[in-house]
């Protein structure tokens with residue numbers, strides 16, 4: 001049965017996947033979630049142990065796209081999108097690192113941005129005029145989205161980024177593309193960029209523009225992120241014995257961890273989801289105290305892609321645990337905190353701990369982590385200190401980006417200059433082009449109208 005998508009604010013009717021993808025944010029300013037999670041049995045999981053990443057992606061995602069994209073079309077899209085490695089390294093005992101940095105822009109954002117670009121590209125044929133994809137980035141979404149949609153007919157990309165809080169290589173990855181991609185440096189934080197984007201989606205003055213989102217506000221950015229959790233599980237665990245697995249996920253806007261939540265809802269035996277934040281600890285605090293307070297302005301940390309003081313996807317997480325978090329960040333109904341604590345372990349890691357972890361993992365294992373991955377590793381270590389009985393559990397830390405995206409920090413900590421992958425080579429000398437804007441919604445609205453109306 002095809003799946004419908006409801007808004008976390010529950011004041012608009014359910015829609016099908018194509019509408020959810022094109023709208024991005026629901027019209028009541030809630031976020032879409034599937035009304036059911038298709039189940040994957042342990043027999044199916046056991047039969048995937050030799051499957052390629054693309055085949056697993058097809059098996060997982062076609063359950064959500066039924067009725068919208070044909071099986072043949074989905075099979076083709078998965079093969080085209082997932083043509084890069086997904087290495088999983090055993091580090092120590094039962095602890096592993098899964099590197100999600102081998103895509104064209106060297107962060108995990110490629111996994112979903114590329115699939116979503118295919119989905120939207122197929123749907124844009126049915127849209128009158130051009131589709132304008134407005135996106136806020138904390139560092140890596142911008143380049144992944146810009147790269148994924150580059151040159152797609154009928155689609156324009158606008159990326160807002162916090163001008164002071166992205167690394168030079170992160171910035172160059174999006175400002176050197178040109179063509180249908182416009183980038184604007186905002187004199188503010190990621191949360192400001194995200195708030196401007198959300199406001200634009202619900203602004204009647206912009207009704208003449210077909211605006212949509214490629215942020216993880218869009219359900220299209222979440223579904224593909226469930227696949228690598230399924231993949232890691234079948235690579236490492238014994239599905240026939242219902243062996244369980246835990247993941248440690250460095251988190252900012254909580255889209256990546258929602259992929260693990262979706263995989264678990266589909267039946268993958270995930271014992272614990274460890275979410276590790278930087279000093280922006282609003283979610284660890286929510287789990288500790290049961291009350292939610294966003295952090296404004298967010299704190300600037302070296303794991304810059306996680307400098308988020310009010311994660312969009314928290315509304316989805318709260319919804320799945322029986323609560324309601326509205327678009328202003330107010331908990332209208334408390335979620336089941338006890339159940340959340342059983343499933344999720346949340347911890348905040350300081351910049352000092354992050355640097356110490358980069359050094360320690362390098363010295364002990366010869367493995368180079370970048371700041372986000374190091375937050376994840378440190379979060380796992382803290383979890384084991386708190387749960388001695390879990391130390392032998394099968395555990396996978398997610399490395400979300402390539403170390404060469406953050407050369408200065410890594411050079412300072414371990415004295416090594418990480419070798420850029422081919423996707424990052426030549427970037428340093430490329431010519432950049434980007435606009436600058438103060439953190440002023442009216443300026444963004446006027447700019448959008450002058451360009452796209």
Ligand SMILES: *Cc1c(COP(=O)(O)O)cnc(C)c1O
Pocket residue numbers: 107108109138139140141216250251252253254255256257305306372400401
């Ligand atoms: C975006 C990003 C994160 C955080 O992911 P969320 O889905 O926002 O929680 C972590 N690490 C890197 C490198 C990122 O680009």
